[in-house]
Amino acid sequence: xxxxxxxxxxxxxxxxxxxxxxxxxxxxxxxxxxxxxxxxxxxxxxxxxxxxxxxxxxxxxxxxxxxxxxxxxxxxxxxxxxxxxxxxxxxxxxxxxxxxxxxxxxxxxxxxxxxxxxxxxxxxxxxxxxxxxxxxxxxxxxxxxxxxxxxxxxxxxxxxxxxxxxxxxxxxxxxxxxxxxxxxxxxxxxxxxxxxxxxxxxxxxxxxxxxxxxxxxxxxxxxxxxxxxxxxxxxxxxxxxxxxxxxxxxxxxxxxxxxxxxxxxxxxxxxxxxxxxxxx
Amino acid sequence: xxxxxxxxxxxxxxxxxxxxxxxxxxxxxxxxxxxxxxxxxxxxxxxxxxxxxxxxxxxxxxxxxxxxxxxxxxxxxxxxxxxxxxxxxxxxxxxxxxxxxxxxxxxxxxxxxxxxxxxxxxxxxxxxxxxxxxxxxxxxxxxxxxxxxxxxxxxxxxxxxxxxxxxxxxxxxxxxxxxxxxxxxxxxxxxxxxxxxxxxxxxxxxxxxxxxxxxxxxxxxxxxxxxxxxxxxxxxxxxxxxxxxxxxxxxxxxxxxxxxxxxxxxxxxxxxxxxxxxxxxxxxxxxxxxxxxxxxxxxxxxxxx
Numbered sequence: 160x161x162x163x164x165x166x167x168x169x170x171x172x173x174x175x176x177x178x179x180x181x182x183x184x185x186x187x188x189x190x191x192x193x194x195x196x197x198x199x200x201x202x203x204x205x206x207x208x209x210x211x212x213x214x215x216x217x218x219x220x221x222x223x224x225x226x227x228x229x230x231x232x233x234x235x236x237x238x239x240x241x242x243x244x245x246x247x248x249x250x251x252x253x254x255x256x257x258x259x260x261x262x263x264x265x266x267x268x269x270x271x272x273x274x275x276x277x278x279x280x281x282x283x284x285x286x287x288x289x290x291x292x293x294x295x296x297x298x299x300x301x302x303x304x305x306x307x308x309x310x311x312x313x314x315x316x317x318x319x320x321x322x323x324x325x326x327x328x329x330x331x332x333x334x335x336x337x338x339x340x341x342x343x344x345x346x347x348x349x350x351x352x353x354x355x356x357x358x359x360x361x362x363x364x365x366x367x368x369x370x371x372x373x374x375x376x377x378x379x380x381x382x383x384x385x386x387x388x389x390x391x392x393x394x395x396x397x398x399x400x401x402x403x404x405x406x407x408x409x410x411x412x413x414x415x416x417x418x419x420x421x422x423x424x425x426x427x428x429x430x431x432x433x434x435x436x437x438x439x
Numbered sequence: 440x441x442x443x444x445x446x447x448x449x450x451x452x453x454x455x456x457x458x459x460x461x462x463x464x465x466x467x468x469x470x471x472x473x474x475x476x477x478x479x480x481x482x483x484x485x486x487x488x489x490x491x492x493x494x495x496x497x498x499x500x501x502x503x504x505x506x507x508x509x510x511x512x513x514x515x516x517x518x519x520x521x522x523x524x525x526x527x528x529x530x531x532x533x534x535x536x537x538x539x540x541x542x543x544x545x546x547x548x549x550x551x552x553x554x555x556x557x558x559x560x561x562x563x564x565x566x567x568x569x570x571x572x573x574x575x576x577x578x579x580x581x582x583x584x585x586x587x588x589x590x591x592x593x594x595x596x597x598x599x600x601x602x603x604x605x606x607x608x609x610x611x612x613x614x615x616x617x618x619x620x621x622x623x624x625x626x627x628x629x630x631x632x633x634x635x636x637x638x639x640x641x642x643x644x645x646x647x648x649x650x651x652x653x654x655x656x657x658x659x660x661x662x663x664x665x666x667x668x669x670x671x672x673x674x675x676x677x678x679x680x681x682x683x684x685x686x687x688x689x690x691x692x693x694x695x696x697x698x699x700x701x702x703x704x705x706x707x708x709x710x711x712x713x714x715x716x717x718x719x720x721x722x723x724x725x726x727x728x729x730x731x732x733x734x735x736x737x738x739x740x741x742x743x744x
Binding site for chain 1: 461463464465466467468470471472474475476478479480481482483485486488489541544545547548549552559560561563564565567568569570571572573574575576577578579580581582583585587588589619622672673676677679680681682683687696697700701704705710713714716717718720721724
């Protein structure tokens with residue numbers, strides 16, 4: 160027996176932290192449970208009711224019945240896809256500039272990116288409307304797209320830059336040493352390594368765009384997006400179909416998140432295997 | 440600069456080399472920065488300009504450098520904007536403090552008490568409410584907390600509360616909604632800060648006979664300050680200006696500055712008043728955050744991005 164006995168790493172620990180964590184998770188899940196549950200409620204009217212009237216899939220089978228809802232949903236998807244794509248395309252080079260170079264003006268650019276994320280949505284929305292009014296640009300789909308790209312670029316920069324800083328730069332250096340020009344280095348080396356970061360950035364931008372109510376409410380003109388529709392309907396009572404759309408988005412989002420996690424895990428396992436076979 | 444010019448003068452063609460070596464980051468950032476400057480920064484300034492215009496919704500507005508608008512909205516206004524500002528700051532402040540108190544134990548639990556393979560799943564659970572639309576999830580709370588909703592009716596049946604007890608329409612409901620919608624923005628930065636702490640420091644503290652309370656107060660809490668700072672920044676700014684929680688969960692007595700800006704712009708078309716309110720809100724938040732950063736945040740702001 161050794162003289163110095165190491166104390167056990169994990170001494171007796173109270174379960175309160177775990178209890179607290181799960182309690183908060185349960186409370187934050189309440190709106191999700193209610194949404195999924197009441198999307199199946201056999202409500203007698205076309206507005207959600209407090210009483211439970213039995214199970215039905217009627218609202219799912221009649222998703223398109225509500226005037227304007229499906230159209231608003233499609234508009235939101237379009238805006239989210241287009242604005243996220245543009246944001247990734249223009250945000251990625253910016254992230255590379257910030258992550259791979261030291262240059263004059265870097266601090267100011269970082270400050271703008273940070274301000275773009277931190278600025279209160281209500282101020283950004285009001286200011287954007289002021290701007291579009293003063294340049295006489297009619298509000299509508301175009302202004303929604305412009306504004307969504309303006310806030311999404313910042314998120315893309317943060318995500319892609321984080322991915323870049325986790326990447327081994329020596330691989331890019333090696334490509335250059337082997338005579339690849341910057342463009343070839345980018346397409347053959349940087350881009351394939353950066354791919355998961357770009358996907359994550361796209362998904363985050365998509366989520367921010369499809370969920371935005373405050374900024375869009377100022378600059379939408381007569382265009383109606385999904386959050387605008389829901390907000391308008393919320394004042395008089397939601398049609399159950401809104402809950403159906405919400406449930407569908409929830410399920411798709413969850414599948415994407417799990418799919419992404421699963422891919423990452425498999426990637427890690429594969430890498431561990433290769434490293435294993437290399438060392439033995 | 441002089442050395443560069445001297446070198447350029449000496450070697451022909453080296454200007455081009457110098458430019459080509461130093462220009463890539465500028466080319467790369469051109470479009471992204473341009474977009475943010477044109478559609479984010481300049482609009483913030485144009486908000487200030489619109490606030491100095493006078494006119495009415497019918498005839499239109501012209502720039503008259505009407506600085507009086509700022510004294511008008513605070514002093515000689517029929518609408519008590521000062522009250523809305525103070526109320527919003529109180530709601531945002533309370534929500535931010537509650538967020539810290541709830542988020543810290545959660546982040547601590549994930550960072551220190553959970554085996555690495557479960558950490559991502561537990562973080563995903565914190566984000567779970569983001570998988571449903573912001574407006575839907577807030578309205579679902581309004582549905583649950585309404586007078587005919589499950590919570591209030593149950594409490595009344597159990598005779599725990601009187602018949603005129605309400606949740607919806609109170610300040611508590613609005614602050615609760617703010618906390619619920621922003622909790623993850625507090626958990627994530629605190630978790631990141633805690634995760635960076637070297638466990639050996641905690642072991643060292645124990646070896647030096649610090650009890651668990653001392654270890655926490657003297658090592659963990661100071662080392663996670665940057666995380667709390669980032670969380671406060673995100674949560675406070677977004678809750679003070681938010682119009683949705685107060686509109687869906689609040690009532691006549693919980694009207695906030697966010698709603699006032701929205702109504703002035705979209706319903707009353709008082710563009711100058713709305714722009715003045717929004718500029719004022721931005722300045723106020725800027726000053727508060729600046730003071731807060733000087734007192735609590737020594738970290739470089741770039742670390743947060």
